[in-house]
Amino acid sequence: MHYERELLKGSTDSLLLCLINHQPMYGYQIIKELQKRSNGYFQFKEGTLYPALHRLEKAGLVQGKWQQLSSSQERRYYYITQKGQEALAERLAIWQDFSTAVALIMQPVTG
Amino acid sequence: MPTKLNYTDSLKNYLRLEPTIESDVVRELHAHLEDKSHELIESGLSEEEATATATRLMGAPQLVARQIYEVYSQGSWRQAFFAALPHLLVAALFALHCWKNTLWLLGILVAVVGSVIYGWFHSKPAWLFPWLGYCLIPVIAVGILLIYLPGNWAWFAATAYVPLALLIIFSVTKQTIKKDWLFASLMLLPIPTVLGWMLALEFEDKLMWHEQLYESATLIALSFAALALTVATFIRIKQRWAKVGALLTLDILILVIMALGGKSAISFGGWLFLILLALLLLLGPAILDRRIREANQKPLKLSNKSTR
Numbered sequence: 001m002h003y004e005r006e007l008l009k010g011s012t013d014s015l016l017l018c019l020i021n022h023q024p025m026y027g028y029q030i031i032k033e034l035q036k037r038s039n040g041y042f043q044f045k046e047g048t049l050y051p052a053l054h055r056l057e058k059a060g061l062v063q064g065k066w067q068q069l070s071s072s073q074e075r076r077y078y079y080i081t082q083k084g085q086e087a088l089a090e091r092l093a094i095w096q097d098f099s100t101a102v103a104l105i106m107q108p109v110t111g
Numbered sequence: 112m113p114t115k116l117n118y119t120d121s122l123k124n125y126l127r128l129e130p131t132i133e134s135d136v137v138r139e140l141h142a143h144l145e146d147k148s149h150e151l152i153e154s155g156l157s158e159e160e161a162t163a164t165a166t167r168l169m170g171a172p173q174l175v176a177r178q179i180y181e182v183y184s185q186g187s188w189r190q191a192f193f194a195a196l197p198h199l200l201v202a203a204l205f206a207l208h209c210w211k212n213t214l215w216l217l218g219i220l221v222a223v224v225g226s227v228i229y230g231w232f233h234s235k236p237a238w239l240f241p242w243l244g245y246c247l248i249p250v251i252a253v254g255i256l257l258i259y260l261p262g263n264w265a266w267f268a269a270t271a272y273v274p275l276a277l278l279i280i281f282s283v284t285k286q287t288i289k290k291d292w293l294f295a296s297l298m299l300l301p302i303p304t305v306l307g308w309m310l311a312l313e314f315e316d317k318l319m320w321h322e323q324l325y326e327s328a329t330l331i332a333l334s335f336a337a338l339a340l341t342v343a344t345f346i347r348i349k350q351r352w353a354k355v356g357a358l359l360t361l362d363i364l365i366l367v368i369m370a371l372g373g374k375s376a377i378s379f380g381g382w383l384f385l386i387l388l389a390l391l392l393l394l395g396p397a398i399l400d401r402r403i404r405e406a407n408q409k410p411l412k413l414s415n416k417s418t419r
Contacts, residue, residue: 026139026142027139027142027143028142028143028146028147045168045170046143046147046168046169046170047169047170047171047174047175047178048170048178050136050139050140050143050175050178050179051175051178051179051181051182054136054179054182054183055182058182058183064135064139066135066138073142073145074138074142075142076135076138076139076142
């Protein structure tokens with residue numbers, strides 16, 4: 001459990017950047033989308049999500065903008081910035097190399 | 112029964128961020144609680160149950176506020192340098208024996224006044240408060256110098272001046288506490304140092320005073336350099352408890368530096384006064400902040416009750 005938490009902690013920013021890159025979203029929507037796209041594997045705690053989103057915003061990787069949904073409803077949508085896209089591309093490349101290397105070692109030897 | 116408004120009020124109490132960021136965070140989390148409550152109501156819960164579950168899932172407001180605070184509480188290296196600059200200038204003044212140099216003094220005065228005016232009207236950033244502290248020092252220094260007036264004049268002047276000086280310091284401190292009590296502690300930080308050195312050097316004999324000042328100049332410079340280092344650390348640290356720890360460590364360090372002076376004229380009573388003053392200026396704003404918040408919450412609770 002602790003290992004899983006550590007893995008998630010290390011990947012939170014990349015997961016958020018990846019989702020926001022796909023389409024601008026607001027906090028509640030991000031939690032739902034993460035749950036849906038991971039078949040329920042990622043159950044993000046709300047209290048963890050918002051500090052992470054604000055950390056990304058302060059680093060200039062995303063930008064939050066208020067948008068009116070209806071007359072009484074408004075939500076803060078997060079948009080990826082140019083800097084965020086560059087960071088995401090870099091992280092994806094690292095992740096690709098890392099997962100390939102891990103798979104090479106962890107996969108059972110065949111043949 | 113917790114409500115969305117109670118939760119966001121409680122969150123606001125712990126955030127202590129720039130008003131625009133704070134308002135964004137509170138609105139954002141309130142919108143999230145609305146969405147979550149709506150989802151839970153659709154799944155069959157009552158409105159009250161849904162609100163209670165949504166706030167519980169969000170986590171304790173203290174914890175969420177602390178995590179968001181730590182995102183914004185760390186200043187850049189540039190801000191840290193600018194916050195430490197007034198202390199560095201004073202340290203240089205003594206290290207280079209320039210306290211009689213009018214140009215130096217005028218330069219520091221212009222820098223202090225200019226920075227305070229600029230910072231005060233530009234959303235009071237964290238770097239402003241060490242500069243603001245230097246605006247309060249002349250108010251205190253004049254009070255100390257009044258003691259040395261001849262005869263009964265000292266008592267007469269002190270009776271008139273001390274309440275006025277306390278009023279000025281209190282109102283500036285109260286304004287600063289509204290932003291964050293830690294900034295008030297940061298602002299008041301140089302006061303025990305300045306008072307300590309004023310008490311350590313004999314004022315009555317002018318010749319002896321100059322001699323002592325010359326001899327202690329390196330230690331005075333060292334204490335202000337320690338102040339600068341602490342302020343820079345304070346700006347760079349994220350956690351509140353660590354910020355308080357940094358200020359407390361500095362107070363102890365400064366008192367040690369003064370004691371190392373050797374020829375210090377401070378009596379036992381003087382040391383006791385300095386220690387208590389340092390603690391009061393460090394933790395007093397926290398107590399005052401709590402009182403102000405409690406006083407502000409009373410009418411809010413009453414209005415909540417009346418609307419139910």
